[in-house]
Amino acid sequence: MPPTDKQKNHLSGDNRFKLLDRAITKHQFRGDALIEVLHAAQGIFGFLDNDLLIYVARGLKLPLSRVYGVATFYHFFTLKPKGKHTFVLCTGTACYVKGASAIQTAVEHHCGVRFGETTPDQEISLVPARCVGSCGRAPVAVLDNDVAGKLTPETAVMKIGEWQKAPGEAAA
């Protein structure tokens, strides 16, 4: 049983688990709330590591295989930590038609990693997105939480350059 809120510290010493417990309790330990709970877990911890998946499985009384299966099936869940900044490039049709691939090449070249990866210094994650739904302003990228439209390879690289110049400043 997860401990109650009255206890000051979580048994693990990491109080973020208390937030997770609250999410699990809110869904009344129901197995069908697994996706909601994983959303909460990723929101709290940033990514889902193995221990966290085991913890969720115990909390919802589900086999670990089911929890792992769901976490790996959906694109939204990530099992690896993300960098300090995320550059989400929309790869939707409208952006594709308007030249998102040129931006992709330029950004990959600038950062030295491919989309779906994080730079070795854990600064920048490059994430491809199916469609962010701002097709009217294609090509679009989401930089941390700001949507930037009508990008060109040059402006995209410039925006990443700003992060690298002022580390930590614009972190989400």
Place this chain on the structure above:
Amino acid sequence: MTVEELRELADREIARQQQYRHRITYCSAAGCASCGAAAVHEALARAVKSRNMENQVELAGTGCMGLCGEGPLVRIVGDGTLYQRVDAAVAEKIIDEHIAQGRKVEENLVDTSDPFFASQVKVVLENCGTTDSEKIEDYIAAGGYEALAKSVTEMQPAEVVEEVRRSGLRGRGGAGYPTGLKWGIVRKAQGEQKYVVCNADEGDPGAFMDRSVLEGDPHRVLEGMAIAGYAAGASQGFVYVRAEYPLAIDRLRLAIKQAERLGLLGNRIFDSHFNFRIDLRIGAGAFVCGEETALIRSIEGKRGRPRPRPPYPSEKGLWGAPTLINNVETFANIAPIIRKGSAWFANIGTPKSTGTKVFALAGKIRNTGLIEVPMGIPLRTIIFDIGGGTPEGTTFKAAQTGGPSGGCIPADSFDLPADYESLATVGSIMGSGGLIVMDSTSNMVDVAKYFMEFCVDESCGKCVPCRVGTVQIHGLLEKISQGRGTTDDIALLEELCEMVKETSLCGLGQSAPNPVLSTLRFFRQEYTELVGAPEGYVPAGAADTSSSTQ
């Protein structure tokens, strides 16, 4: 809440709004939010406050106003003036010149007599641009929840189903199944517990209609779902919405809370015996979850994998109970149908495809954004009149509808009316409403490869034709586009496409070959040009669509 209380609330809100001399609305949907709508709101509020006009001017953040490519947009409701590309300075100017002196700010004026506005008919989007998306009172003042009141207090569930059937409304998710028929099946299905599900997992890249409706007018969708619940005999509804749409999720959460507070959702709605609750389920990024059986598995907290049908969800859906699944836009059509009558609705559009359709217009076109047109309008009108033609004088090549499940319609078929049957004759589908225009710089083999790559990535892996077939098709396209293909490869490609189409388990696999088949049909010379092409050969338009994703 009773019907009288609802009307009182509406009257009170209308009276309150009439106290103001001016009502200024600004677009607060994601399109404009991505280009600084928040700063515009701040500037407007600051300007109104500093000029002591708070008693004269009311500000409201509304849903999408349509012209997404030219945002942020601001509208003066009284005289219908629309301003584009507004920033903080222009916002101040609008207050100083237009509101205070009645002189329009010419530089940022949008010509609302342009065909972009004149050719549109707004049913689903009627409130977008006028009512505040975050205020239930505003929605009620515009006639909201009246249809629910009418259904629950004046009509029998069977009458509601009949009314929807007579309207001729067809599912707006893409397949076009008659909505009334579906409702009737769920109503007649045996089961203590039934469910209503709103499919808001808008996964097609290049489509943002559902998001705009959810962000701009969430109550309209909730009302439609509640009416469906009453008609079908369900007491619980779910909205399955993409995690990629945080603003839509926030607005829905708020809307559900507001409706519950007023007793428009919950127990004993309008003092009847009808109870209805709505919960949100957040998706986690899987295109296949737009397929109804996969969506059901996902709501149950499992991997979103489809299962064979029948049994259809209308008989055995969520947790084995009869489940009514409709798309966002379908539900958004329900309230006006009940309020204004099925005959009114059936008058719009064509006899077989009634009503309007919302399209997300994007790609190589001058006016990008969200439009709503009567069904059966020629594609030419959408692309040339509403869309305003191609920018920079390039020529049109094709229009893509239906996303990765649809096809490319060549420019010489642009006289085709936009309805379910006509689009099917050229191997495309209506789809959920993404319409992406391509010009001479787009290479069609590359376009086909782009969509196939999407399907490879999104195939859930349950059935072999889809899991293996899409990879093989993609490989062949890769080979052909690199100039290593032969004429045999084209024949093999066609054979493989037919096989995947015929034998896949769900809609994803069955429609995955569509982009390839339709480009093969209309742009075959682009494939044949590449077959056995000499080394270093650069095909048309390959310059800006060269590399692939991931």
